[in-house]
Amino acid sequence: MTLDQIAKELGVSKSTVSRAISGKGRIGSATRGRILSYINMQEEVQTESAAASSLTNCLSVVIPNDVYSDGIPYFHECLLGVCEAATLMDYHVLITTGLTNDISAIRSLVENRKVDGIILTRSLENDLALRYLAESHFPTGVTGRCDYEEILQVDIDNERASEELTSLLISRGYRKFALIVGEMNYHVNRSRYAGFYNAILKNNLSREKQKIYTGSTQIELLDAMLNDIMSDKVDCIICGDDVICTRVMSRLQAEGYRIPRDISIASLYNSPNLNCFSPAITAINVSARLIGNMVGKQMIQQIRGQEYDRVINLDYEILLRKSTGYLVP
Numbered sequence: 001m002t003l004d005q006i007a008k009e010l011g012v013s014k015s016t017v018s019r020a021i022s023g024k025g026r027i028g029s030a031t032r033g034r035i036l037s038y039i040n041m042q043e044e045v046q047t048e049s050a051a052a053s054s055l056t057n058c059l060s061v062v063i064p065n066d067v068y069s070d071g072i073p074y075f076h077e078c079l080l081g082v083c084e085a086a087t088l089m090d091y092h093v094l095i096t097t098g099l100t101n102d103i104s105a106i107r108s109l110v111e112n113r114k115v116d117g118i119i120l121t122r123s124l125e126n127d128l129a130l131r132y133l134a135e136s137h138f139p140t141g142v143t144g145r146c147d148y149e150e151i152l153q154v155d156i157d158n159e160r161a162s163e164e165l166t167s168l169l170i171s172r173g174y175r176k177f178a179l180i181v182g183e184m185n186y187h188v189n190r191s192r193y194a195g196f197y198n199a200i201l202k203n204n205l206s207r208e209k210q211k212i213y214t215g216s217t218q219i220e221l222l223d224a225m226l227n228d229i230m231s232d233k234v235d236c237i238i239c240g241d242d243v244i245c246t247r248v249m250s251r252l253q254a255e256g257y258r259i260p261r262d263i264s265i266a267s268l269y270n271s272p273n274l275n276c277f278s279p280a281i282t283a284i285n286v287s288a289r290l291i292g293n294m295v296g297k298q299m300i301q302q303i304r305g306q307e308y309d310r311v312i313n314l315d316y317e318i319l320l321r322k323s324t325g326y327l328v329p
Contacts, residue, residue, distance in 0.1 A: 010038060015292045057091050059299060060115040062098040062106065062129070064122050072243055073271040074123050074288045078143050081292025082119060089300045098122070103129045108137050116303045118142065119295055139303050143288075145187050152302060154312045155297040158188055160282045161316050162268050164204075166238065169266065169282075169324060170203045178211040180225065180248065181240030181268075183186045189214070192240055192268045211244040218245050221249070226251055229263075234326065236264040242271035249277050260325040270319060279322035284325070286316040311315025 007014045012031065019025035020035040055103035063081050067075045079095070086093050094104050094115055106129050109115050117139035120129060123146045133140040134148040166177070179196050181189045193214070200207055211234060214224050226248070229237060239245035246268035252259065259265055259279055267274060270283035294312055301308040 085296030
């Protein structure tokens with residue numbers, strides 16, 4: 001603003017404004033304070049306006065590259081949730097493919113200010129993308145958990161959910177389990193693994209009698225796992241997620257095993273993929289679309305300088321179904 005504009009707004013002379021700014025000349029302290037306060041307020045408004053005008057009104061959602069080959073429903077539902085929130089809040093969504101050891105696409109988005117914020121849909125141990133975004137102080141959200149305090153996080157308590165489901169199965173008479181989870185560099189798999197063992201220890205079961213499989217669940221490896229599980233007379237298989245459960249259930253039924261008469265099965269994550277099986281599968285149910293919706297909403301509120309929640313734990317439910325019938329203690 002010019003001196004003339006300030007003087008007109010405050011009803012003082014141009015010379016009075018000049019003396020207030022320079023600190024020279026005779027002028028009352030109250031008048032000087034009023035003029036300087038007004039100038040500071042206008043500068044803040046202009047700064048906020050400039051920041052707002054530089055926004056792209058666009059978020060990037062980073063989808064892992066393996067989603068396209070494995071067709072994992074979680075990420076599609078999560079993306080839909082983000083898009084719903086963005087649409088309601090007058091934002092757009094840019095989909096980016098994430099590679100574990102290559103963050104060049106994310107770096108380009110940040111350095112060229114192509115988006116206002118980035119949402120990662122998977123969290124890894126020693127995650128290069130999360131570390132880069134945190135160190136860049138760029139608005140970032142994740143559907144999951146991470147160790148960076150400034151990162152916005154939305155998820156369920158997977159460790160508690162895994163412990164609760166395992167404990168419930170133990171209460172129904174199961175004593176010998178096989179846990180099959182994917183790569184252990186994923187935060188979610190580590191949490192589910194920890195929850196399983198919490199239940200085993202709290203219920204005084206032998207840890208050594210439980211069978212644990214981590215890593216790849218490709219067909220050639222899965223067949224060997226299942227042969228080992230069935231020959232060792234395991235009571236119940238707990239699958240780390242819906243993709244693993246789909247593969248396990250398909251292989252067991254293809255080999256003629258009867259669920260739950262020959263062996264029971266449960267999943268630590270439910271999805272529409274599991275609806276095609278009979279009997280229905282016991283699973284932990286949570287809305288991936290709601291997770292995406294919440295992280296999108298909180299991210300936009302953060303970008304706009306509005307109040308937001310940095311960490312949100314959503315509710316879940318355990319769907320107790322026919323794939324885990326009662327055992328006789």
